[in-house]
Amino acid sequence: MTAPAWLERGVLIVGGGIAGLTLAGALQRMGVECQLAERSETWAPVGAGIILGVNAMAIMRRFDLADGLEERAWALEGMTITDAKNRHLIRTNLAELRPRFGISLALHRAVLHEALLSAARGVPIRMGTTVDSLEETDECVRAHFSDGSEASFALVVGADGLHSQVRSLVFGDVPLRYSGYTCWRMVVESDEMEVSAQEMWGRGQRFGAVHIDAKRVYCFAVVNAEAGRPDPAAGRVQRLREEFSEFAGPVPALLASLEAPEQLIQNDLYEVLHTPWYRGRVVLVGDAAHGMTPDMGQGAAMALEDIAVLTESLGLTDSPAEALGAWAARRTARVRWIQNQSRRIGQVGQWESRLACGLRNQLTRATPAWAATRALKALAGQRI
Template sequence: MNLESWRNDGVLIVGGGIAGLALAGALYRQGVPCELVERAPAWAPVGAGIVLGVNAMKMLRELGLADALENNARLLEVMSITDSDNRILARTNLADLQPRFGASLALHRSALHDVLLENARHVPIRMGTTVESAEEREESVEVRFSSGDTARFGLMVGADGLHSRVRELTFGPLPLRYSGYTCWRTVVDGGGTEVGGQEMWGVGKRFGLVPLDRDRVYCFAVVNAPAEEPDPASDRIHRLRKEFSEFGGPVPHLLDQLRQPEELIKNDLHEIVHRPWHRGRVVLVGDAAHGMMPDMGQGAAMALEDVWVLSQLIASELPLEETLASWMDRRKRRVRWVQNQSRRIGWVGQWRHPLACRVRNELTHLLPDSATTRVLARLARQRV
């Protein structure tokens, strides 16, 4: 199984999210034949906001996409943690990192999607299509699509997110771990001139806000709740206003801006901890491999790092088995660390006992600003 034979058979990318589109563009640039299938019948307006930390931006620079993004994004200079009365507990000075590692950005997800899609414009994309089955052959993987036709590829990449079908086809059904908390996201009017984002810690709940531009703020609201709790649209806005009624600072004003319950995206927050991320001619990237808690804002960053390293290795002279083994070797320690840290931060952020929360907040208040900034500097400095 040498490089030429499997590379010439092409790469099938399953899933046109951040990982899949970024990989499609990267492989095209390297002259590796690839195609992509996306389950959604058409591209719909994508999500709410997203923060791209220094390491995500580093990857986007490597992929040649940073300039296009910077035109549609807000430079993020600081991220603060406050209590529910808006008292600052900790600050991460992203501006301090900028001279050494570059900018952190906040933007609408659809702006990121547009740039990734434009970059992958030469790659054939089949919408409304998924993979029904995949069988390993001696020199290829044979895929049957939901459309009924079949095709052979040298490699299949599962970039199909947390609930990955490719993962299930390759490793069987694997349980996701539910965090115990659920999240609503939306973008509301009212950006202003703030240069920073903020996460407000209450008791068993958090409220986050990140200005995207002068007119829009990305908001997220996290509460402890059982998985799959009913969330009727008729009661959604009222419920959120009630859940966060004790929050001060900008929260009452932002909650007042909510108009359409359908604009609130709800996700029960799950993660998947499973290794390995490859078997035979199949490899998983991004959330399909290691969907994590969003509490460090690092899921997309890890997906972009996966893609960049994998595309570099695919373009190198290694046989397939070595390509995938080297890729996993490069990625596993760093991803595990981020996944564990994200889970811990989320767990502490969602504490539900008032006394424990008071102690948590006081201890966080004692942390020097440099402590949280150092974590990001470490991520930016380390080899991906």
Template structure:
């Protein structure tokens, strides 16, 4: 797809000030590569609930010097627990061995606080709001981005960090529908005692339904509820709908729902896309959800956006020409992200099973899976490399 040699002889135009776009801005600014961010919204709203920043992303953030700030703005998740909807233990896996081995904790954090910390890191990078990209044109000497507000910007490279419904992706790879996973989700933030959610991330698996939560510090916990459902349903009162489905579940679900204000609950249908073999073209590339949207089952979508941003900045810095840099970026990121997207989709199918016999079988398998084997998978998923990923990931 990369049709001619070009060099990075101008600004990087970052489309989207989400998790990936802000991380990229910081990583480029740190390397003295000129960039600017263009965001469709009129401000950065501290919306959303919580997010798990896992080891790979924390290692990427460490290269930017942001790992400590993220860690202190959230709460460490030291154990991963899976139970049934009645609270029967299926699996409990210590995760803090990764902190001991690799030097970074797994952090559960409020999404708004993650965004603020990333934005702080990107201070100094020009950020234009109300700038929705609608079109771009690349030529031999650069690329021009056109925005819905009538303005335009000229640079050397466009990076589409514009999320699940990316316009840059549509212009680059063509229009195709998202894949609906078969389930919808609600996310909320509960104001509860930290003792209710002690340094763990917990999922409770029922029949075609799941509930998960983690403490994010400062007397808050984020939770998510997932239910098999047709796409496109809307709620008049999302908290009431979640209560209807989940308030009979084992503790602490009722207490978490009681501690949640209705305006802090968001519903999102879950979509992803089949991985592609390339997401770059002349003077344009993608990152994060724009490149490889994933179901949230492994909690890796935002983490992969962070990792992408750091790898892309590193590739651009190495001065292998623009096309060489984009090829390096894809070489390092395609395989890992494709593997995670596929694994997350499969995991969702298993977690959302409806059939009672299959659920029984699944739960038995979970109970008898050795902790060491779960930790081996976590160790493989934790692996983050700026370059040469293939060589290190399967070690």
């Protein structure tokens, strides 16, 4: 693909997460000049685990980012859902999707970050820097950086996550929707899991455990809570163990292997439901545009798909409005569908009432496994 003429002045990417680094690598391959501003002073430490579904892996392959990844990850065969007492409810069979759609991987976020950063090697990255203001003219956007410098670009991409500064600069204060639940993530060593990927449904609580390699397990623990509930380091591990003390199966051993509060990453879970996703020559991608609850494990997948479609759209025309309009038109329905599905799954997963949870579990147990896999097939088979 040749570099579109209208991008001659280059692209500024704000944020070096999954969306920003993927875009930096992709633009570099297209021969488009770009630079990236990342607010963090350094990259480390890079989160816990992540699942890359078949659609995410399709984009990883398209951008040559998947080479060597499988050896450093865990190829998912399926996901077993149980109740809190470890009684089987249903299992989605991901191996069944493989011949047509390829693999789903579970891996440490650091491994993904390394792959994305390596593909973006050569792109200038300004660490510890953000954008304080943006001024737009017909020909360019002038960015004023937090280090006092200024530069003009043909396009500015806000890939700066859920609490995007670029979104605030362009659209003002956009309220986020709080899901009603908070999540702790951790990676622990364990080889005692009966199944390699499991999610357990309690009442107002869920616990997930997924192997990311032969020795390490990525866990997530979700509970209903008010936003901003304090979680001081002192006693954090003990509180989590108490919170999930009624959970059976692998949970007691996994939580027992936690050693320090710093192993736990906690996030209240929010969504971004704002539109539009672009104005003039500034566009939002990934969580900055459409942060979603992680209940389908699709946030990073949507960020990767955004970049695949955006890079295609940029080359379609010499008009920024047409290119960004084409991008948003192709993305909106799919992203909103996944955002809505994810929210619904989370709401049902977080039910508290004994009666409602009992019915939910009974219905899930009675659902044939093919029905669980059908939704995944529809997601993977849809043209992006």
